Amino acid sequence: VTGQLRDLSDRSQRRPSRKQTSIAKCPRDRRRAQPSQKEWVTGSPRPGSSRKKQTDRGSCHKGLWEQKPCKVERSSKGRRKKGQRASLKEQRTPPKKEKEVLRKETCDQPKRPRSISLASNGESLSEEELVQILEQVEEKKKLIATMRNKPWPLAKKLMELREAQAFVEKYEGALGKGKGKHLYTYRMLMAKKWVKFKRDFDNFKTQCIPWEMKIKDIESHFGSSVASYFIFLRWMYGVNLVLFGLIFGLVIIPEILMGMPYGSIPRKTVPRAEEEKAMDFSVLWDFEGYIKYSAVFYGYYNNQRTIGWLRYRLPMAYFMVGVSVFGYSLMIVIRSMASNTQGSTSEGENDNFTFSFKMFTSWDYLIGNSETADNKHVSITTSFKESIVDEEESNKEENVHLTRFLRVLANFLITGCLCGSGYLIYFVVKRSQEFSKRKTVSWYERNEVEIVMSLLGMFCPPLFETIAALENYHPRTGLKWQLGRIFALFLGNLYTFLLALMDDVHLKLSNEETIKNITHWTLFNYYNSSGGNESIPRPPLHPADVPRGSCWETAVGIEFMRLTVSDMLVTYITILLGDFLRACFVRFMNYCWCWDLEAGFPSYAEFDISGNVLGLIFNQGMIWMGSFYAPGLVGINVLRLLTSMYFQCWAVMSSNVPHARVFKASRSNNFYMGLLLLVLFLSLLPVVYTIMSLPPSFDCGPFSGKNRIYDVLHETIENDFPTFLGKIFAFLANPGLIIPAILLMFLAIYYLNSVSKSLSRANAQLRKKIQVLHEVEKNHKSDKERATVTNSEATPKSSSKNVSQLQLTKEEPVSYSPSQIQTLDKTSQGPGTSADSRVLQPASWHLGFQPPKVKLDSGQPQSQAHTWRSGSGKSAQTSPN
């Protein structure tokens, strides 16, 4: 015992926290030490009844332990204080203080052992110490940076953070050498200020995001899926603002400021025949009259090469802006798609967690409305039921023929609908061309095309939904089909419309030659009729009287303009009638109706995300197509998006109910972007076609008089650039060079594609490896845990078990008890033991232990049998008892 004691006191000398180590190491010593403490207390002059009792008890112990504890105290203290014995009172108090101080030191030990040495050494710092301090400062800095990731309570975080910051501040200055010190601290100060400024600026920026509160409000009511539509709308608004700025700043403003004023040339003047009605509202509403001959449309622009004192090259600018609108849109769409996918690269191929995801991630923590919460509960319940049913019936397939027949029928019906709507639009457009030849047309006849298209867009999607009910698809698949069909409908409509328009354009182009001749003839006659008196030149013909061509570009622009406006109106009217009035009706008529309107048939409308998103996307497609022919279209679209933001926000909050079916926001976002990209590409095609292969009108627009629109490029290159550049461009445009370039591009695409494929494959393999490693590690850890658990549990239980099972297996106790003792010893020895031996030993112990368990458990369910390898340790312990 004395040897042990000496060992203990030695250790207490070495390690500063003497009390703690002694408590942790051998509990018996502590028991001995306590009475000794009491003994000191007894001797203290303070009186007290409780003390007396303790004294008695202490004295009982004293009889037993008096000699040795004294020795302990004396031996340890004797060395510490170098033999100095103090009075009894002093003896009692110092240990406590000492303990506190020591504990503080131990707490601080890992953090700043250098501080002591610094204090002692003063200014003389060796290189090594400097390096060490530097390391520590770095460490603290890292701690500050990663503080957010630590799952500590705030108070602790705050404390640690302050400590670390104080440390860094204290020693960072010391690191700078001599003169550089002040500069260094100054720099640190500035860096701090800069960080603060950046943070403030970020706060300011987040406050400047428009409609953030509105969207949050909606989000809390309807969940993230509806909010994703509004975020998309906001994004679209931003893109359109940029486009508007581009077109407005580079085309419309220069034209208004520096171009020829209204009425100076024929293309900028309302013709004589229309002059009377040009200011009527009904005419203006159709974008005829004064609006048609304004800077909003293509036809207003002159083909002068340069305008104004800045010599601004307007035709060139017009062309470049038209191209850059597409370029910018493409870039921004692709970029946002890429940034969307970046976050989701680690996803995929994890369909094996359906139930877990449903359980742990289906609740949207954003929901802050009891109605929505109710709906969410219901939808989660149904989704659980659905997946249970799916799970149960995954292999069961009932009545394949009927479903197949129904699906074929449904597809047939929908194809019929699509063809019908396409034909209807074609027919209507043709008829409108007939109408346009007549003099008197009613309002309906003039707007027939737009009305029919809007009506189709309004009624076809619900029809499709009804037909889709036949198919009996899974809701998610059904939603995809539905989206695809509506997309096809819109696309078909748009393209039929375009084709019909193209017919019209070709017709107008064929008429153009004759009109051109007429114009020339008129002008020629007019100037030649003056005849004799050439001294007085006749005043030029008034621009309103000049006969002119139909200017097909403006006509196309007007069509798009009308379509956009009517689309907007139809959307608003649908919202007003379909959502708001319905909601009002249901709300107020419910008091005097025979059945419950809110729960029954009409109920409230849901917010139709997919329809709205598709509508927005197609509207954007029309804007892209039309903006080349009507630069003002983007302005109208900006207005439209702005109003629809407010209007739809209001409508959603006032008259819609949250969804029962969930269209997930996180995945759909990229889906929207994909659709947008497709529409962008499709709307690019007709514009490129007109630019490359149709001759522009002869008497209107910035490109009049040229063979093709893109000739403006050639012209600029030839006239404004040095000749050698022109030669280079001509050389580059040579097909002999372009074809190899395209081939090279294809090769590059192919190469990059294959590289990315192999990289992703490597990525998957690495992930698999990590998983395997992770599992191995976990197995190790669980084995370790099990070892400690079983050991702690084994001691009381094994004895009783031994008694009960001794007759069952005679050799069993022999097989496991020694190893168990070993493990026990090792655990008691503390963290010095190697992990491997502990992992190995319980395994052998299990082997020894298994037979009785099986015998005993024969009556119990064998469900744990497959988990034997890893989970048996605990189950074997707990289940028999």
Place this chain on the structure above:
Amino acid sequence: MRLFYRYQDLAPQLVPLDYTSCPDVKVPYELIGTMPELKDNPFRQRIAQVFSQDGDGHMTLDNFLDMFSVMSEMAPRDLKAYYAFKIYDFNDDNYICAWDLEQTVTRLTRGELSAEEVSLVCEKVLDEADSDHDGRLSLEDFQSMILRSPDFLSTFHIRI
């Protein structure tokens, strides 16, 4: 700052405006649970318990700030996963066992599912996510599962 005012709004009679002097004020769970952000959350009790100091749901300002810093959008993924695990671990034994799962399901569905369905669902979850087959989910299991989820980050946050 906004959070502090929200905190103060919850119990104007309890929380003083000047917070520098008396820092140990607790807002009882009954008031925390009535916050519009939390009042419809089926796990509000768990959330309050996890973030409160002694597990009874009463919160000091520090706990309150803690809660919203974890639930904010900027909080790192691992931290969120850690606290989500604690929230779903109903009996605080550092494992999500079958009983915890049952609690979760009943709270999510408000007891609409029958007992067999609940147990089936729990069994399925254990089947999918329990990679070491010990009949319960450890933190590692949970993290490896939840971090692969596409919606976890988008749904596990509260905006103030």
